[in-house]
Amino acid sequence: MTHLDGNVLAGPLSELFRADMTTATGRCAHCGDVSVLAEAVVYDAAPGWCVRCHVCDDVLMTLVQAGERLRVDLRGVTALEVG
């Protein structure tokens, strides 16, 4: 099963955040790893984007483009930091 990385999230997340989120760091709620979002593992061959921690593979967030609406679920990110 192939996957991409967090670089591909730059566009969709720009709908929600003003800063470039691929350089933002996020902390994984499962293992505590803190990494830039660009390094996350992104499964895009799915109903939405499933973004996973590159260390423990647990789910960080999901993004669903429902027609014109974008829904972002940050279920596995305990902190996001930009700048």
Add this chain to the structure above:
Amino acid sequence: MGTVESTSTLTPSGRSITVSLPGWPGNIAGQHVDVRLTAPDGYQAVRSYSIASVGPAELVELAVDKLPTGEVSPYLVDDVQPGDMLELRGPLGGWFVWKPEQTGPVQLIAGGSGVVPLVSMVRSHTASGSDAPFRMLYSVRTPDDVFYREELAGSGVQVDYVYTRAVPAGWPTGPGRLTKDRLAASVFPVSETPAFFVCGPTAFVEAVATWLVELGYPAETIKTERFGG
């Protein structure tokens, strides 16, 4: 919203598309755009494409390789014509980028059309008169599939080619995939602390990144971008 200004054939499956984008803020080398296509029934498809051009111009050059089972790339490679309107979002991404103020050695490693953002880094290097040592390792199926061969040859950047399916006449080795030994022999040594930019299909990027760490390069010096495949 941009207008296709011109297109040109790069390879049997690859095409460069120059889009006029009034108000485009310019881009840093390595950034991408999201292209959104809309069918008459309202169906939409969005894909990310790296920008080959760099700098403040309002003409943005994309280079696209056709994926046989793709949905967007066959349209961009086979169908799009000058004068067509394209919906683009960007420039995007601030991670997989090279800026001229970075003065250290840079090792670029491309798999197939993953060379596109690396070409923009070479162009940025040239345009800025940067002294940073640049070197490129480019893995590609056949000699006919090389993007921007002449431009790369004239850039002053050393480019090492690995041909996976067919080699040019007189090439010293047969075709074959990149190996760890070949990688080790074709990149700046650990002692020069190069910054790596690796872009290509997922399996290629993962193999290269793993080998680089095994060869002793610190993981934090290796930036990667995957495009599936």
Add this chain to the structure above:
Amino acid sequence: MTIFTRGFSGRGRDNNPDLPPGQYLTEDFPVLSAGPTPEIATEDWQFTISTETKRYSWTWEQFMALPIEEVGTDIHCVTRWSKLGTSWRGVSLDTLFADVDTSYEFTMAHSYGGYTTNVPLEDLLDGKAWIAFEFDGEPLHPEHGGPARLLVPHLYFWKSAKWVRGLEMLPQDEPGFWEQNGYHMYGDPWQEERYW
């Protein structure tokens, strides 16, 4: 404002009456996955149904001793591909629920790897759903959910959880993995119930 792209038709849509609205026909079997493919040996595999009072479970050996059905069906993925006339072998959920006593009307399917999806119990019974372990005469490939996946073909295919390991009975409907973030609680392809 929507700007149409000249000459772009997306995937060819045709007027095949077997295709739900907005779907296109595919001959191959795309692999969709929200995570890495779990490797589950059949000797470690277990399937459970947990109710308000009890836990029913089957090992692979016990499961394979149950009556096996051949299933021919169309499948419809919410990412818009449909595949017609697919053939499967599996155990009917009617068989697995035969001795299960529950007053709850909803289920949550749980998979190895952590995926979940919700399905009402009535959509699993009366010959509408199976735990499938063969596709096209071959053991179900891990990429497609092997050793066994849920098969609920009358709903969008994300409901047919790959690598299924159990069903949890619930007193009320709760959203699963994709349903929590945008996908429809029920997912009838003929009503085009993609998103909520």
